[in-house]
Amino acid sequence: xxxAHDVGLDTAPNRRAGLLTLIALITAFALANSPLxxxxxxxxxxxxxxxxxxxxxxxxxxxxxxxGLMVFFFLLVxxxxxxxxxxxxxxxxxxxxxxxLAALGxxxxxxxxxxxxxxxxxxxxxxxxxxxxxxxxxxxxxxxLFRGRVPESLFIFLTALAIFDxxxxxxxxxxxxxxxxxxxxxxAAALGVIVLIGLNRFNVVAxxxxxxxxxxxxxxxxxxxxxxxxxxxxxxFAVPLxxxxxNRSCSPLREMERGLRPWVALGIVPLFAFxxxxxxxxxxxxxxLLSPLTLGIVLGLxxxxxxxxxxxxxxxxxxxxxxxxxxxxxxxxxxxxxxxGIGFTMSLFITSLAFSDADLLATARVAxxxxxxxxxxxxxxxxxxxxxxxxxxxx
Numbered sequence: 001x002x003x004a005h006d007v008g009l010d011t012a013p014n015r016r017a018g019l020l021t022l023i024a025l026i027t028a029f030a031l032a033n034s035p036l037x038x039x040x041x042x043x044x045x046x047x048x049x050x051x052x053x054x055x056x057x058x059x060x061x062x063x064x065x066x067x068g069l070m071v072f073f074f075l076l077v078x079x080x081x082x083x084x085x086x087x088x089x090x091x092x093x094x095x096x097x098x099x100x101l102a103a104l105g106x107x108x109x110x111x112x113x114x115x116x117x118x119x120x121x122x123x124x125x126x127x128x129x130x131x132x133x134x135x136x137x138x139x140x141x142x143x144x145l146f147r148g149r150v151p152e153s154l155f156i157f158l159t160a161l162a163i164f165d166x167x168x169x170x171x172x173x174x175x176x177x178x179x180x181x182x183x184x185x186x187x188a189a190a191l192g193v194i195v196l197i198g199l200n201r202f203n204v205v206a207x208x209x210x211x212x213x214x215x216x217x218x219x220x221x222x223x224x225x226x227x228x229x230x231x232x233x234x235x236x237f238a239v240p241l242x243x244x245x246x247n248r249s250c251s252p253l254r255e256m257e258r259g260l261r262p263w264v265a266l267g268i269v270p271l272f273a274f275x276x277x278x279x280x281x282x283x284x285x286x287x288x289l290l291s292p293l294t295l296g297i298v299l300g301l302x303x304x305x306x307x308x309x310x311x312x313x314x315x316x317x318x319x320x321x322x323x324x325x326x327x328x329x330x331x332x333x334x335x336x337x338x339x340x341g342i343g344f345t346m347s348l349f350i351t352s353l354a355f356s357d358a359d360l361l362a363t364a365r366v367a368x369x370x371x372x373x374x375x376x377x378x379x380x381x382x383x384x385x386x387x388x389x390x391x392x393x394x395x
Contacts, residue, residue: 018141078236103164105312110304131300151327301371341375
């Protein structure tokens with residue numbers, strides 16, 4: 001299963017990444033509800049400045065993490081997606097349809113569920129995209145507990161589905177959560193994109209030029225009003241999959257992907273979780289657990305995801321547009337649909353874009369954690385049951 005290895009489905013790395021992210025979440029929660037509360041939030045607001053000549057950027061540490069480090073998360077997502085489209089699971093159109101349609105259902109229905117509770121309130125309605133994306137690191141970490149006990153094709157299905165989810169979330173961020181747009185900065189960003197296309201067309205295989213132009217593009221987008229992390233996706237699609245270096249074949253894309261994956265999974269994602277998951281319970285009204293915002297997010301992640309993914313998958317198979325992967329049964333699809341409700345990283349990221357009010361941020365973060373935990377627990381139970389059925393069938 002070369003594809004499974006390429007997409008980073010080895011059990012140990014995903015377990016370590018998931019464990020580190022969980023530790024970061026628990027640590028943030030503990031610090032936010034301890035005597036160290038002031039220090040925890042003070043660190044968020046530490047000013048960090050970078051000055052080059054007359055040009056400088058002065059932002060709090062939390063912005064450098066959310067708008068700076070997370071660009072590498074998006075870069076890795078883009079690299080994985082491009083490789084899958086060119087030579088992996090998504091290169092075969094027959095294999096492409098099922099996860100693509102499942103992801104579409106898994107994005108549309110959670111939005112409908114969220115807006116059912118929040119559509120009448122313009123303020124909370126801004127968070128409609130919070131339940132649309134799946135946290136690929138945590139979802140695969142949970143699924144890896146069943147390696148050898150469920151069909152291997154299930155890992156590929158979840159990976160492809162989560163990648164499509166991430167692409168959908170990226171497009172949503174680009175088009176629906178922009179700040180005040182700057183025409184000059186957008187023109188500079190367009191120039192950066194043109195240079196990246198030129199590097200690709202001239203088959204430049206060194207990764208350094210792409211990263212240098214990527215820094216320029218990130219700076220331009222930072223000033224443009226379009227979210228700067230999208231620079232990572234643009235750079236990813238410019239990096240060539242194959243080329244020649246010193247008359248020897250090489251793969252700049254795979255090299256960059258291999259180099260980034262441990263830093264993103266074991267460093268950037270846990271760090272993002274640590275800085276974005278701090279929820280202060282003493283100031284949190286427990287009555288908010290039944291608020292429209294909370295219900296929209298929790299039910300969007302838990303019910304919306306499973307209804308959208310299972311429903312669209314069933315419809316695609318029924319209409320002959322796609323077929324289930326080898327060895328995969330409907331109970332497996334249901335288990336994957338539940339795990340797709342783990343929306344932690346991207347959901348927190350979109351929350352930071354949708355809301356600025358501290359109470360709404362706290363409520364949304366609690367709801368994301370609750371919805372993700374319920375989805376993970378239910379997914380574990382269903383997949384555990386599927387193992388028995390799988391062995392009965394194989395035996």
